Amino acid sequence: MSVLALAFMQRALVAALLSGLMSPAVGTYVVQRRLSLLGDGLGHVAIAGVGLALVTGWAPTPVAIIICVIGAVAIELARQSGKAPADVGLAILFYGGLATGVLMAGISGRGTGVLSQYLFGSLTTVNFSDVIVVAVMAVVIVALCLGLAPQLFAVCADEDYARSQGLPVRALELCIVVMASVTVGVSMRTVGLLLVSAMMVVPAAAANNLVTGFHRSLLTSMGIGLAVSAVGVIGSYYWNTASGATIVVSAIVVFMVSAPVGSWLNRRRSLMSADDPIVRAASGHDPCGRTRVAAGARGVRHVQHGDHVDHLPTTDSGVPAEVPDP
Incomplete structure (x- = not known):
């Protein structure tokens, strides 16, 4: 039987592809800002949201997104005001969110075992409403990442220059952390909260190895995210492995291959430039x-x-x- 003939695998594949498109789009800006561990911190805050949902009986995904956004905005505002360094803010996200989530899961009487499907992902349990939520959020996130690319890149590359050009630096920085928060919350059912940071960072890092220029890197990272998501979902079905882990391992393999390929491409570009008289002139x-x-x-x-x-x-x-x- 073909894997795509199964309804639950169809939903899983669509959700994974959308997450694979959205996560690297946001991750490209996160990598540019040298906040590669931001996804991990937000993932731990989302655990607190899941714990709150277990206590109240609400839907976990919307609660996790809301808690993620509130936590990320609070830490970013504290960082901008100089009241909390970036590393201290991330530490608060890590430990406070994780401890709160585990505590609430215990209060709900369901224990920590129920958190595993959110920590490591559970693509096969994704229903139609989950796919709709992921699709809507993916469209919004990708549209913002592409539509605001010049402004967001200017803020990530040089805040002082962006401020001198009249850009709303604080608002754009908040936009990045909010998009990262939404991405983490939405992707917890696909690759899991403990692995979503890898999907934000690894495809972007692999794209930086292969291409030059920000826009090329952004589009290439999104393409890599799509490819490894498809491979991870289909491979997990045939290999009987966890889908989230398979997706992330596939992304890491692409990164490992991109390093020597990128070195070869850079040498080739250098040689072509050296042989071009116009470039020399x-x-x-x-x-x-x-x-x-x-x-x-x-x-x-x-x-x-x-x-x-x-x-x-x-x-x-x-x-x-x-x-x-x-």
Whole structure:
């Protein structure tokens, strides 16, 4: 029987693909901000939300998302005000959320065993309403990540520069942590709260190995997330393994392969740039001591510099003259 002929596997695959698209999109900004452990901290806060849901009898996913957002916003505001360093804030997220969740699970009388499906994911138990929630949140998160890409990247790369350009830095920083919180809460049924951080970080890191440029990295990380999610869900069915763990291990394998491939691609780009006379002219330096620029090049002045020739851009027009070798 084909795996896709089973209704529960269809729901599991759709939910995993949506999470695989959403998590790296947010994770790209998290990695840029050097907050790779943020997902772990938010995952522990979501455990507190699950514990609260067990005590009150409410639906776990919405409660976990709300608690996650409140905790993340509180820590981010404290960090921005200088009242709590980033590492202290993450520590509070880690230990406070985990302890509160376990405590509430005990109060509910259901013990800590019920938390396992949220800690490690339970794709096969995803129902149609869960898929709808994941789909709606994925559309919102991906739209924000792509639509606000220039502003969010500016904040992640250089807060001072972004502030000098008139960008609402605090609001954009809050936007990132809120999107990360929603992603963690939504993905707890797919890869689990303990593993969702890996899906936010590993595809983004693998994409950084393979491509250059922020937008390429963002799109590549989302593609990797989709691929490893599909492989993880289908592979877990045939290998009889946990779906969340299989997805994360697949992502790590991609990262391990991307490291040597990325090194080879970087060397190839360097060689291509070194052989391009226009690139040498634009850089103003010819390490090989060559005396000519590509035919028809304009606005370049040749200056003898020791044992080589520098090609300096100028405002002059016309074909530059040849400079003799020393």
